[in-house]
Amino acid sequence: MDTGTLIAGRYRIKRLIGRGGMGVVWLAHDENLGRDVALKTMNVDPGLTEEQRARDAERFRREAQAVARLDHAGLATVYDLGEENGTRFLVMQYVIGPPLDDRIVEEGPLSIEETASIGIQIASVLGISARPRRRAPRPQGQQRRDSHGRRGQGPRLRHRRLPRPGHHRPHHDR
Numbered sequence: 001m002d003t004g005t006l007i008a009g010r011y012r013i014k015r016l017i018g019r020g021g022m023g024v025v026w027l028a029h030d031e032n033l034g035r036d037v038a039l040k041t042m043n044v045d046p047g048l049t050e051e052q053r054a055r056d057a058e059r060f061r062r063e064a065q066a067v068a069r070l071d072h073a074g075l076a077t078v079y080d081l082g083e084e085n086g087t088r089f090l091v092m093q094y095v096i097g098p099p100l101d102d103r104i105v106e107e108g109p110l111s112i113e114e115t116a117s118i119g120i121q122i123a124s125v126l127g128i129s130a131r132p133r134r135r136a137p138r139p140q141g142q143q144r145r146d147s148h149g150r151r152g153q154g155p156r157l158r159h160r161r162l163p164r165p166g167h168h169r170p171h172h173d174r
């Protein structure tokens with residue numbers, strides 16, 4: 001793909017961002033909405049059978065749909081999915097920032113605090129992808145309200161004493 005190519009009548013390729021096992025990511029400009037986006041094109045191995053190509057295309061589609069259902073500040077938002085001239089593409093939010101490996105080369109190894117912070121952010125994203133509701137937890141102190149404006153209380157729990165480890169009440173022996 002060349003700089004200046006127009007995809008789907010609206011995404012103009014500006015430059016290459018990166019390459020991976022499944023595709024190539026380009027910086028593109030959405031001419032309809034006037035914003036930069038990341039446009040990922042799917043690699044197609046010429047040695048694959050039609051069945052294998054169809055399987056890979058379906059996997060690309062499923063993964064795009066799965067990410068599009070997620071709602072988390074740590075994930076790029078999916079805007080579009082399509083195909084043009086046999087090339088499948090995914091359009092996502094363009095996130096500006098230096099790659100982690102560049103930061104390490106320029107400034108040296110991460111501190112323990114930086115590493116822990118990155119680990120927590122990654123765990124948060126992975127945790128949201130595993131939950132059925134697919135919504136990020138609310139920031140500390142922010143509570144969900146019901147349709148009447150009441151704060152959500154969550155499930156009500158009855159307070160009872162739990163036995164100490166290794167100790168059980170006599171009525172449990174029966």
